[in-house]
Amino acid sequence: MAHVVTPLDQPSSYKDSQARVDRQKQNELLAKSSTLYVGNLSFYTTEEQIYELFSKCTTPEEGGGIKRIIMGLDRNTRTPCGFCFVEYYTHAEAMACLRYVSGSKLDERIIRCDIDLGYREGRQFGRGKSGGQVRDEHRADYDPGRGGWGAQAQRLEIERRREVEERYADAQEGPGAVAGGGGEWKEAEGAVETTLKRGRSPDEEGDRRGEARARLEETDHDAERM
């Protein structure tokens, strides 16, 4: 069913302007991606609010769910700057968001969702000159949810800002700074009966995380081209 109207889950003009793969390759990757870019968020919207809305498109009975949420941060201030990535376990869940959630309100703002090539290190930070998103560089209107013009924000917003400003002060950069969210089920090693499960050593764990990263890098196309 897609002849007389355009489905809402078609890829839009959104793209990662710094991705270094051609459009066709991008489209192939997008057709399998389970990551969403979510834009036009209020700076005060929390990951838990995002989780609540975006969990309405999950299909856990098919092995799906929200894998992780990566909040977009201002490069300099380490405060949310109005976008995030939501990563699911399945492609179908991300598609469902394009059909049902994109264009509806979260925290009283109309948000937009786009299918994304997948999170890569460093993409959690804004790319604008001032540290935030490029779009906020040139914005001429007053937008209380996105920093307004300054101190005129409403009192409620000030309360929320105080919390938010400290929340991500500890945000790290570099490999492993962003959690993976948990991978697929794996047989516990050498432990069939639950009572005698031995604890894993930190080294083993390091390996497992290494694996998760290796998987992630399969979708890291820049590396592929370099």
Next chain:
Amino acid sequence: MSYHRRRHNNRGYDDDFRREVYETPEQKLKSTIFKLGEVDPILEVPRITKQLLEEPALNAPVISEGFRIAVTEQPFKIPYYAALLRELYDPVEDVDESSTASPTLGRQILDDFWKGFQASLDKLAWRDMRLSIHLFAHLTMAQVITTQSMFELLRSFAAVLDEFGVSHGRAKKAALCASEGLMIAGPVIKENPSTNVIDIISAIQAYIESSADSKRLVQPTVALFSDSVTVEAADEILDSALATLQILNSSDFSQTAESYPQPYLVAPKPSSAPFELPSILVPPEVIELDSLHTDSGEDALVKKEEWAEFYIRIFDNDVTPDPTTPAGYAVRSGLLDLIDIYEVNRKECARLLLEFPKWTLPGTFKPKPGAPPQDGVSGKDWQLESTLIETILGSLFLLPESNYKSIYYVALVTELCKLSPSTIGPAVGKSIRKMYGLLSDGLDVEVALRFVDWFAVHMSNFNFQWVWKEWVPDLDLSIQHPKRTFMRRAIDLEIRLSYYDRILKTLPEPMQNPDMKLLPVEAPGPDYEYDDPSNPNHDAAQTVLNLLRGRAKAEDVMSHLQGLKNTLETADSDSNVDSIIRSIAVQSLLHIGSRSFSHFLNAIERYLPLLRNLAAGGISSGGSPSFEARKDILDAVIAFWKHSKHMVVIVYDKLMQYQIVDPTDVVAWTFLHGRQFVATEDSSSFDAFQWSLLKGALDKANGRVVIARRRVAALRKEEDDRAAREKASDQATMEVDAEAKPDEPVVESAALTTALKAFATLTREQRNALSRALNGFVDCLVSQSNPNVRAGEVIQEKAWHNRVNWNEKEWLAWETWGWYRHFCRTFSPYLRNYAKTLGAVSFARVGPAGDPAVELFRNIWNNATGQEA
């Protein structure tokens, strides 16, 4: 291609951007057909007829493809497509005398269209089939298709109902094909002396009577004491179709003309011979061959069960159509098809829904405000907006689940409100009030949950404006009364989508009163038990917290905990030191992860070895049984997040994802300790929060089996392909030998062996989780050793009629029954698989036979697992 390009400007964003697409001549030709009726279908038919007749003959396949798409994607236009085909079938003016020998364009299209119908049949694409049958039925009325062949077609669908062991899903869809065809073509079929419409009607009736048992399980309002297969507040779709057919038949289908547009009737009888539909057989359902079995031999392929469809009625018959009448059924089914087809684009769907009256007979709906007055047809003259909302909510509230995710229907209502706020808004308000009223009258617990979820998401799109004041008097009801529960839950969900202070502001003063327990006294935040310096373990916990804050290595934290344990043991021999250590460790971890979901994930990932060690009963000399350890972990989570149900659900999900705890642990814990948020102390109740934990755990167990099955299937296919390639290359290189080598046994790859082992483990886990859940419900409702008297009382008719006097314990018992019912129907496909083993274990522990509660418990189980009562 969208031909209604509209641009929305959302604060500088253009969210509807589409690339320009160049239209080929074929696409143009098709869109001519799609666009029929954009202004006035009656006037456009002759023009498009002429245009199509001018097309070169080789374009006929493109045109019939256009018809196929148009009919299956724009069913509201089918009567006009029938009129167009009628014109093309027997063109009034012969364009070219010499062409009379070759079939007319209309006949070619119909030939082609039939081939497409055959293809839908082979794929069992039911909706496409049913809508094609609509077209055939209209063409039969237009005398283009012979009555006899149409009747035979419908009879082939009715024959499905007599198949041995037919699934309800298949029977339902076949019955709808037959009935809707008959509703439209009935007038001429009944006239024909060699056909007998009663054959079809009685086949449907007989099927409905034989399938009555399972209906009770999916009714949207519940009367636990009653055996009735009908309910006041909802109509079952097959029942509606049958009632409609009976009304039509009793008046020789004279009401068909008042229910469906028949624009083709003005045309004379075609001069060329009418079209004969070839005879068909509805092919059997494809049985997916999957040689995967669980280790105890159950079939592992789970097939979704289809149930009776009860659509809730919110308004009176003079406001919205009664689907058990001909005109009402036509409108209702037309809207349901639109909602179903346009799921891919909710914005277009909303627009088409608001335009729907254009495609109905005049007088069906009240004219738009401001439009010239028009005489309503008596018995119709319905309100469009109320009809739309009622139909969408009917789809949203289908049990055990809606066709699409709930959020689709919620988002669709939002789009309607955006397009026409002044007319849709009041209909939404009235629907909310009506549904809220039903909460006192046995609204199913799951429907109530979807209702509150819709309410909260809807309000979050419209500034949280609701007239809460009108529900203030209900604060006098029992705290577990469904209306109080609704308000509490609505506020909780609104806070999740927004934030505490924002929602508090929207509530009238009496509701803000903490004594009403409608919302917490402060924003739902973490609660680190050891923050308080007076806590005896405050200092110990601080040392752990400092290590975690300093990002100490997991092994260092573990040895520190070990030391702590030794100290505590010498200081205090009475308390359970293992539990205290686990609580300190887990709460401290949650504490460093409490800033956000990501912080929590980071904390968990950094200390996975620690958590695994704790979960396995580590850091304890005796090595206590690990369920105890995992129970302590789950306890620590709820202690830390006691003010936020949302966080509990999120944390449990990830603890399962990281395999710190198993789904079965969460199931067991939910029944034993999940009552923390219930306002009353009651050891045998089960509420919506517990349901969310239970569902999360069972979904996780089932989802893992799905993934494992997929992996096995993929590996097997890979191996088959490789074997086939090797065989082919062997044959190519080998001389044809007199002694052909016997096929060598296929050696399983290591990957496949691992995948099969994982599959076996996970299906075992799945069965354990389901079994634990069933046992849990036995304990709640019908335990022999610990009988629940209240569970027996609330299912009595007399008690139900006296429910105004129920206290919270009675309401909780009633709710517990509701969740048991919903558990059975939701997980029915899985339960069916394990019915014998699960039933045998759990039913050994129930109270005596003959006890009404035990009988009801068993009936629900039997209904859900498809066993004879």
